[in-house]
Amino acid sequence: MIPSCQQNTQIIVNLFFTVNNILDHILSYQRKSTLTEEIIKDVDLMKGKIKTYKKLTEVINTKHKTNFKLSQIKYQANKLLKQTYGNPDNDAFLFVELASDAAKEEGYFFHELNESQQLFRVIYLSSIMKAYSNHFLDIVIVDATYKRNRFNLPLINVIGINNLGHNIMLAFGLLSNETAASYEWFFSHLKIAWGTNRPANFIIDGCEEMKKG
Amino acid sequence: MKKLNILGILKFFNVRIVLCGWHLQRNLVSHFNKVKNLDADLYQKILYLPFVMSVEKFNNTLEEIKDSQHISKKQKDYIDLKLKTKNMWAKCLLKSKFTGGVSTTSRVECLHSVQKRYFTSNTNLQQVFHGFRSIEKTQILRFNEEFSGFTSDLLQKNINSLKDIKEKFPEYIYTKICPKFEKGLNYKHESFGNYW
Numbered sequence: 001m002i003p004s005c006q007q008n009t010q011i012i013v014n015l016f017f018t019v020n021n022i023l024d025h026i027l028s029y030q031r032k033s034t035l036t037e038e039i040i041k042d043v044d045l046m047k048g049k050i051k052t053y054k055k056l057t058e059v060i061n062t063k064h065k066t067n068f069k070l071s072q073i074k075y076q077a078n079k080l081l082k083q084t085y086g087n088p089d090n091d092a093f094l095f096v097e098l099a100s101d102a103a104k105e106e107g108y109f110f111h112e113l114n115e116s117q118q119l120f121r122v123i124y125l126s127s128i129m130k131a132y133s134n135h136f137l138d139i140v141i142v143d144a145t146y147k148r149n150r151f152n153l154p155l156i157n158v159i160g161i162n163n164l165g166h167n168i169m170l171a172f173g174l175l176s177n178e179t180a181a182s183y184e185w186f187f188s189h190l191k192i193a194w195g196t197n198r199p200a201n202f203i204i205d206g207c208e209e210m211k212k213g
Numbered sequence: 214m215k216k217l218n219i220l221g222i223l224k225f226f227n228v229r230i231v232l233c234g235w236h237l238q239r240n241l242v243s244h245f246n247k248v249k250n251l252d253a254d255l256y257q258k259i260l261y262l263p264f265v266m267s268v269e270k271f272n273n274t275l276e277e278i279k280d281s282q283h284i285s286k287k288q289k290d291y292i293d294l295k296l297k298t299k300n301m302w303a304k305c306l307l308k309s310k311f312t313g314g315v316s317t318t319s320r321v322e323c324l325h326s327v328q329k330r331y332f333t334s335n336t337n338l339q340q341v342f343h344g345f346r347s348i349e350k351t352q353i354l355r356f357n358e359e360f361s362g363f364t365s366d367l368l369q370k371n372i373n374s375l376k377d378i379k380e381k382f383p384e385y386i387y388t389k390i391c392p393k394f395e396k397g398l399n400y401k402h403e404s405f406g407n408y409w
Contacts, residue, residue, distance in 0.1 A: 047335065081335075095338035102342075124342075128349055139313040140228075142218070143321035149332060149341050157328075159321050161313055166356065167320050172345060174338075183221035191225045200311070202222050205233040205318045 039064055040076065044084075047077040088151070092119040099124050106130055108193040112185070114176070121182060122174040123189045130193065132168050136160045137199040140170065144178065154178055156186060229310065232302040233318040234263040237295070244291050251283040263316075268305045 042060060050056045057073040060066065096111055096119070103109035106127035114120040125133075141159045149155065158171040171190060175182045219230055241260055248256045258274045265271045278284055278292060300306050304316060331344030375394055379387050 086337075091338050095342055098339060098342055102346075119338075124345075126346070126349060128353070138311075139315055141315070141318055141321050142222075143318050143325075145325050145328070149334070149336055149338060151338070155328075155341075157321055157324055159324060161315070161320070164356070164359070166352070167324060168352070169324070169345070169349060174341075180221060183218055184224060187221045187225045199226055199228050201231060201313070201315075202226070202228045203231045203233065203312070203315060203318055204218050204222075205236040 034066075035068075035072075035076070036064075039066070040080075043073065043076050044080050047080060053077065089118075095119075096122075102126065108189075110189050119174075120176050121185055123171065123186060123193070124173070125171045125193050129168075129170055132160060132162070133170055133194050133197050136162045136168060137170075137194070137197050139201050139203065140199045141203045143205055144175075149174070158190070229312075230301055231307065231312055231316060232298065233316070234302055234304065235317045235319065237263045237302050244288060245284075248283055248288075252281065255281055255283070263302050264304050266305055266308065271303060271305045 039060060042063065043056070046056055046059065050059060053070055053074045056077065057068055057070050060073060061068055099109045099111075099122070103124065103126070107130060108123070108125040110123050111119060112121045137160060139161050142156065143159075144154045144156045146154055153174045153176060156173040156175060157169070158173075160168045160170045162168050171193065173186050175186065222228065222230060238260055241262065245256060245259050248259065255277060259278065262271070262274060265274070275292070275296075279289065295302075302316075307316065327348060328344070331348065332341055336344070375387075375391065378390060
């Protein structure tokens with residue numbers, strides 16, 4: 001009698017595990033399939049604020065108690081980005097058109113494309129910036145920032161000080177990378193834009209990370 | 214030191230380059246962090262190195278660093294490397310030259326905080342361009358507001374500073390300031406002689 005009882009219990013245990021696995025699979029499948037409007041709204045809000053897609057999936061999974069994969073969230077975020085801002089190539093093209101139109105009268109605009117016809121470097125001086133450069137080039141401060149645009153291109157700000165002690169913008173540029181060649185390109189065009197006006201002092205940061213690059 | 218940037222600038226412009234004192238101080242903090250627990254006074258002196266006003270004090274602290282037992286050879290080498298460009302960041306050496314009282318890039322950081330309102334890591338390139346334009350417009354509006362504040366009546370107003378001081382402050386201050394005012398007002402230039 002004893003061996004038959006053991007057999008029965010084994011069968012019940014096996015059945016329990018199989019049913020459990022099936023239930024788990026069905027539940028997880030249901031979780032994956034339900035991408036509600038609330039979740040899409042959250043992805044839309046958080047896509048720019050959270051640095052990586054991995055963290056974004058973690059935040060959404062913990063908030064809504066779901067089990068989304070990284071690829072799903074990444075696809076949704078990219079889809080929303082395209083919906084709101086359009087195609088990246090088209091965006092760059094429109095930006096170049098806008099800036100070149102604005103600089104036609106008195107400003108200065110120059111851009112360079114790389115081998116695969118992508119936007120590589122940009123420098124822009126508006127008519128007001130150019131007018132400032134005729135008078136206020138005693139002190140020029142240069143610094144770069146990151147993550148100020150969709151493509152994470154380093155944004156270079158050139159700033160001066162006017163006769164009232166206020167900050168004035170003298171130029172701005174977008175570089176694809178912070179190498180010696182790209183900096184040289186930027187300053188060479190700055191020299192062309194300023195013409196005969198020559199600056200007296202350049203103030204830059206002594207950041208060590210830049211040295212490595 | 215931002216070597217790439219400096220070389221790029223010097224290639225095209227014949228200018229004086231000033232390195233940001235605040236960034237240099239941050240670098241010193243990261244390199245001399247261990248000295249803080251061993252010798253707190255020396256640590257403070259090292260951090261204050263870019264902003265020391267007298268040359269004597271600057272040299273004295275450098276000597277102290279060389280003689281100190283708490284500072285490793287690697288740290289001393291780092292200081293030597295920085296000293297190669299001391300003319301660009303030491304305030305005691307820069308103070309005799311015109312830099313408009315600016316020795317840090319804090320003014321750009323100020324603009325960065327303004328730009329934060331307009332751009333994020335999600336913004337379009339077109340939006341970046343429009344953002345720059347709107348920042349420029351607001352700047353010009355503020356300048357105009359400031360100029361409109363200075364009316365012609367304000368300039369024509371008769372200001373008698375000595376009389377105001379006598380009325381507003383006690384007599385002690387008036388007696389101290391009065392001779393200095395007189396000396397300043399009756400200042401005479403040295404005679405040139407018969408040069409022409």
